[in-house]
Amino acid sequence: MLNLSKNGCSLWVASSAEGLLKPTAVALGKFDGVHLGHHRVIQPILPAALDRENTQPQEQTYSTVVTFDPHPLEFFSGQPRALLTPLDEKVQQLGSLGVEQLVLLPFDKELSALSPTDFVDKILVQQLQCRRISVGQDFCFGKQRRGTAQDLQLLAGKHHIPVTIVSLQTYTDNTPSPETPISTSLIRHYLESGEIKNASFLLGRPYTLIGTVVAGAKMGRTIGFPTANLQLPPDKFVPRQGVYAVRAAIMGDTPDPTTIHDQLGVMNIGKRPTVNGSNLSVEVHLFDWSGDLYGRKLTVQLVDFLRPEQKFPSLEHLKTQIQLDCNIAREVLRVNADLS
Secondary structure (H helix, E strand, O other): OEEEEEOOEEEEEEOOOOOOOOOEEEEEOOOOOOOHHHHHHHHHHOHHHHHHHOOOOOOOOEEEEEEEEOOHHHHHHOOOOOEOOOHHHHHHHHHHHOOOEEEEEEOOHHHHOOOHHHHHHHHHHHHOOEEEEEEEOOOEEOHHHOEEHHHHHHHHHOOOOOEEEEOOOEEEOOOOOOEEEOOHHHHHHHHHHOOHHHHHHHHOOOOEEEEEEEOOOOHHHHOOOOOEEEEOOOOEOOOOOEEEEEEEEEOOOOOOOOOEEEEEEEEEEEOOHHHOOOOOEEEEEEOOOOOOOOOOEEEEEEEEEEEOOOOOOOHHHHHHHHHHHHHHHHHHHHHHHHHO
């Protein structure tokens, strides 16, 4: 069990039944992205919602998000799955919503073999001492995903546990379908396509890359555009390769606890084909910044996609294009600030 604090929000994180904060009000799901649809599933189990509903004094229940580790798709496929919100980011987002506890159920052969009835009895009733449940209408659980949200409502009802089934949130876009359900897979599609504004809209916040600055090839400084080379968590989902307008924060560390906000810049995600690079890198050039960033953590918000990565005939051509990218990014960021 961990007690992590992010942005002033404290959240219990547990992977076993021991030491849990109980009894619980539970939101069930995968919650990768913690997007606007997830917000609606979580809202009914937050302390404020429970306080409004209870007219009589009742025992304290802890607002708890219950999800799975590893992601079920990773377990069944045997392949690592990149996540929109790795654990640290998920803790931060859930804590900011007011969630008090995150339970990571170990998704293994034993858990995947539980029938819907056993999942309710053994996990929700016995281990979590659940008093209230919230799920999305497409929630499935139990062996071979046989249990539906309606099944959960019936099974939990036998233990006098109310279940809120939240309808899928949709949004209006200029797509052929006027109402599109908000989903993690749709957000991933937008990020893979470079449609950053659509992805950020569905998330309810800018898509963010958080990484530690490590030593790179130092090629950028030789052409007048020094970059911070970011080392991301290995399970972080990386969007389309190319150049982005970004807004960054330089996180405080032990010798200097001050976080420097609102740094503007451009970011390149790619393999640097102009210099025959072969490994994927994430490099950020901050405007009007000079100083040592090695070992510091950067939080980089993606504001807009500018162009795909491309190979240039020379470093001089690359330098000219980077200057153009910077000019365009400054304008994009200025307009974005005016609209926000």
